Amino acid sequence: MATKLWASRAASYLRISTFHRAFATVAKDLKYAESHEWVKVDGSSATIGITDHAQDHLGDVVYVELPEVGASVEQFGSFGAVESVKATSDINSPVSGKVVEVNDKLDSSPALINGSPYEEGWIIKVEMNNPDEVKSLMDPDQYTKFCDEEDAKH
Amino acid sequence: MRGGLWQLGQSITRRLAQADKKTIGRRCFASDADLKKTVLYDFHVVNGGKMVPFAGWSMPIQYKDSIMDSTVNCRENGSLFDVAHMCGLSLKGKDAIPFLEKLVVADVAGLAPGTGSLTVFTNEKGGAIDDSVITKVTNDHIYLVVNAGCRDKDLAHIEEHMKSFKSKGGDVSWHIHDERSLLALQGPLAAPVLQYLTKDDLSKMYFGEFRILDINGASCFLTRTGYTGEDGFEISVPSENAVDLAKAILEKSEGKVRLTGLGARDSLRLEAGLCLYGNDMEQHITPVEAGLTWAIGKRRRAEGGFLGAEVILKQIEEGPKIRRVGFFSSGPPPRSHSEIQDSNGQNIGEITSGGFSPCLKKNIAMGYVKSGNHKAGTNVKIVIRGKSYDGAVTKMPFVPTKYYKP
Numbered sequence: 191m192a193t194k195l196w197a198s199r200a201a202s203y204l205r206i207s208t209f210h211r212a213f214a215t216v217a218k219d220l221k222y223a224e225s226h227e228w229v230k231v232d233g234s235s236a237t238i239g240i241t242d243h244a245q246d247h248l249g250d251v252v253y254v255e256l257p258e259v260g261a262s263v264e265q266f267g268s269f270g271a272v273e274s275v276k277a278t279s280d281i282n283s284p285v286s287g288k289v290v291e292v293n294d295k296l297d298s299s300p301a302l303i304n305g306s307p308y309e310e311g312w313i314i315k316v317e318m319n320n321p322d323e324v325k326s327l328m329d330p331d332q333y334t335k336f337c338d339e340e341d342a343k344h
Numbered sequence: 345m346r347g348g349l350w351q352l353g354q355s356i357t358r359r360l361a362q363a364d365k366k367t368i369g370r371r372c373f374a375s376d377a378d379l380k381k382t383v384l385y386d387f388h389v390v391n392g393g394k395m396v397p398f399a400g401w402s403m404p405i406q407y408k409d410s411i412m413d414s415t416v417n418c419r420e421n422g423s424l425f426d427v428a429h430m431c432g433l434s435l436k437g438k439d440a441i442p443f444l445e446k447l448v449v450a451d452v453a454g455l456a457p458g459t460g461s462l463t464v465f466t467n468e469k470g471g472a473i474d475d476s477v478i479t480k481v482t483n484d485h486i487y488l489v490v491n492a493g494c495r496d497k498d499l500a501h502i503e504e505h506m507k508s509f510k511s512k513g514g515d516v517s518w519h520i521h522d523e524r525s526l527l528a529l530q531g532p533l534a535a536p537v538l539q540y541l542t543k544d545d546l547s548k549m550y551f552g553e554f555r556i557l558d559i560n561g562a563s564c565f566l567t568r569t570g571y572t573g574e575d576g577f578e579i580s581v582p583s584e585n586a587v588d589l590a591k592a593i594l595e596k597s598e599g600k601v602r603l604t605g606l607g608a609r610d611s612l613r614l615e616a617g618l619c620l621y622g623n624d625m626e627q628h629i630t631p632v633e634a635g636l637t638w639a640i641g642k643r644r645r646a647e648g649g650f651l652g653a654e655v656i657l658k659q660i661e662e663g664p665k666i667r668r669v670g671f672f673s674s675g676p677p678p679r680s681h682s683e684i685q686d687s688n689g690q691n692i693g694e695i696t697s698g699g700f701s702p703c704l705k706k707n708i709a710m711g712y713v714k715s716g717n718h719k720a721g722t723n724v725k726i727v728i729r730g731k732s733y734d735g736a737v738t739k740m741p742f743v744p745t746k747y748y749k750p
Contacts, residue, residue, distance in 0.1 A: 249607075250412040252700035253676045255729065271729065273676050275411045275700050276607055 214243040214337070217308045221324055222333035223266065223284040228308065231324055236285050239312040240272065240303060243337045248274040251303040254296040254313065261289045263316060265323050270313065272303065281313060285323045291315040382428035383525050383583045384590060391603050399493035401429040404605040414608035415615075415702035418572055419743070422531030423604035423612075424593055429492040431499070432521035432565075432580050438484050439514040447505060448478065449631055449650055451641025455480040458554050460487075460567060462639055465498065470630040470652030470659070474498050475621050477569055477578075479554040487554065487565060489526065489578070491621050524565070525586035529593060530576030530612075533601055535748070538577060540596045541589075551575070551747035560585070560592045571609065573616025573745040614708060615701050617670060617740025623680055624668060624696040624710055632659040633712065635668045635740075666693065667718040670740040671709045673698075673726050675733030678709040683727040684735075692717045695726065701742060708742045709735075 220228040226244035230237040245251065253273040263269045263283040270281045292314050296302060303311040318324075328336060379402040388395065393404030404426070406414060417423065435444055441452050450463035460479030464472045474494040479487045490498045499520070506516060529538060539546050541560045549555060554567045562585035570576040581589050594601060610620070619625045625634050630652070632640075637660060644650065648657055671678065678698035686692050698709030709726070717724070720739045725732040 249406075249410050250702075255676055271676065273700070275415075275611060275702060276405075278676075278679060 214241070214246045215308075216242070216330045216334045216337075218330050220308070221284065221327035221329060222336075223282060223327055224336065225266070225280075225282045227282060227284050229284040229324065229327065230312075231318075231321065234318050234321055235290070236287065236316045236318050236324075237312050238283060238285075238314050238316060239307055240281060241333070242307045244279075245304050245307045245311070248272065248279060249276045249304075250274055251300045254300045254303065256292045256294075256296065257289050257314065259289055259292060263287060263289060263314075265326075272300075283314075283316065284327055285316060285318050286320060287316040287318040289314050290317050380429070382426055383586050384426045384428065387587050387590060388426065388603070393603070393605065396606075398606060399429060399491075401492060403429060404603070406605040406607045407603045409602060409604075411605075411607040411611060412702040414602060414604045415611040417600075417602050418531045418604060418608065418612055419574060419703055420532070422529065422533035422537065422574075422576075422597060422601035423572070423608065424590060424601055425528040425530070425604050425609055426525075426590070427528050427578070428525035428583075428586070430526055431490045431492065431495040432524055432526060433488050433490065433499075433502075434481075434519045434521065435486040435488070435516055436484060436519065437514075437516040439509070440484055440486050440516045441480070443506065443509050443514055443516040444478070444486055445644075446509070446650055447502065448476070449636075449640040449644055449656070450478060451643050452478065452480060452486065454641055454643060457482050460552050460554055460569070462636070464625075464631040464634075464636060464639060465490075465501065466631070466650060466652040466656065467627065468651050469628075470632075470655030471627045472621070472625045472629055472631060472634065473501055473627065475619060475625060475636075477567065479567060481554060481556075487567075487580075493622055521580060523583060524580045525583045527579045527581060527586065527590060527593075528570055528572075528576065529579065529601070530570045530572040530574045531601065532575065532746070533597055534574070534576040537593055537597045537601055538579075541592055549748075551749050560589050562589065564589075568748060571616075571618060572612035573618070573741055573743060573747075574612075575746050575748040608702075610697075611699060611702050614697055614699060614710070615703055615741065615743040616745055617710065617742060619668070619710075620697055629668075629712075630656055630659055630664065632656055633664040633666050633668065663715060665715055666712045667715055668696075668710060668712055669718050670738045670742060671695070671698075671707075671711065671724065671726065671735045672738050672742075673707045673709060673733055673735030675707075675726075675731070676728050677707045678711075678726045678728060678735070682709075682711075684711055684713055685725040685727060685732060686717060687723050687725065689725065689732070692724070703743050710740065713737070 226241045255271040257269045265286045268280040388404045392408040395402045396405045448463040465474045476490045544557045565580035567578045677700045678695040682695040684693040693713035695711035701708045722737040724735045726735045
């Protein structure tokens with residue numbers, strides 16, 4: 191992932207066009223919301239970001255509006271926003287809880303969301319109120335199918 | 345007015361098509377079948393164009409390049425845009441000029457044949473019905489291009505006034521160029537690439553000038569103009585020759601001129617400080633407020649004689665109450681309808697267009713402020729999602745324009 195990130199940064203520095211991949215990747219150990227966020231669960235802690243599919247549709251991310259540490263988030267409620275050259279989009283939390291960490295690197299390097307959506311481009315960590323909420327989310331196969339269907343509509 | 349990630353395809357369209365208020369806040373769009381297609385539609389799809397609804401047309405928002413890369417490439421190499429959704433129109437007759445001068449603020453009579461200008465169609469209150477690039481082809485032929493989103497409204501307006509003008513014995517008629525398609529070729533490679541395709545010497549053709557000439561074997565209307573701030577051309581080509589011309593341009597540039605969509609077009613015109621009708625200019629905004637006083641000819645200022653002249657001439661004399669200005673800002677990029685406050689938190693206006701500048705790598709925006717707050721360097725606050733961020737009034741264009749002038 192780091193190598194890929196470096197490559198895309200170098201390409202953008204050199205102003206070379208990198209072609210979009212034909213298919214966005216879906217990471218295997220994560221759960222997904224219909225609004226295109228992923229969550230990685232470790233006990234009662236959840237790391238949240240936006241998916242490769244989402245960053246691909248948004249294009250170059252130029253600003254990420256992060257919540258404060260300590261803020262409460264609700265399942266499927268908005269906790270921030272991501273701005274690309276193209277558009278502004280809400281980021282919704284796949285689970286309820288309290289924000290315990292935010293990825294400050296996104297302040298200076300919002301493009302981490304494009305280059306590494308599942309690793310370095312994570313957005314917040316949440317201490318979950320109700321880990322059962324994760325059950326209502328999609329698994330990787332369901333999410334892949336969901337994206338295919340959504341793309342087919344447009 | 346922002347959506348979740350799921351509506352990405354639509355969000356830019358909405359941002360670009362504010363004029364079409366009916367589609368805003370109502371998430372159902374005309375089905376693809378209702379959308380008009382330009383003759384280049386299949387060519388766009390084959391070249392990876394992401395097609396979106398725009399002003400009743402299915403148009404490419406971008407191709408395989410990102411909007412950021414496309415914007416930068418236009419200024420470094422060149423861009424080819426399909427703008428065939430825009431409406432080309434010829435007014436003919438010995439009274440075509442006096443007729444048009446009743447509807448626009450430009451000194452059309454004062455233009456040399458074969459030259460043109462940006463102008464504004466005004467209403468009785470001095471507000472802008474549309475902006476348009478007009479060309480005086482000859483003393484009895486005017487060629488103009490109006491916005492796709494304003495086509496019906498503009499044509500109805502012109503037709504209504506033409507009827508009454510003709511009933512009083514005026515000699516004017518029109519032809520809507522639906523048999524032609526419009527391509528925009530912009531950027532530093534525009535002239536060298538186009539020169540390969542025509543025998544006419546383009547080095548003698550300057551910004552704002554117009555010719556009818558043979559390009560790639562077809563008789564074209566060529567205007568040295570554009571909407572990016574770069575040197576470039578708008579080429580009105582017979583529709584049956586449009587795809588061949590687009591292919592020839594891309595081929596002759598050896599891949600450096602890239603197909604470019606509406607997304608980058610919006611970034612480019614914003615960087616150049618140019619208005620998008622429906623966002624930065626509307627029915628209730630006068631050309632003076634919009635910063636287009638320069639487009640009102642000297643003779644027109646002295647004589648008036650266009651719709652809303654009383655309001656407009658008074659504003660020129662006394663100064664407008666609000667003015668369109670540019671901004672740099674910190675934080676998230678301002679978008680249309682973001683509130684502008686003075687440093688004490690008092691409302692002084694609203695953003696009409698804004699975004700992240702791919703060339704400057706920072707936020708740029710334009711909007712209207714109360715006069716007195718319009719000087720470059722004035723500190724302001726821009727409110728985005730309830731938080732206020734620092735901004736400052738700045739001169740436009742944000743990126744220097746490179747028009748080809750003698």
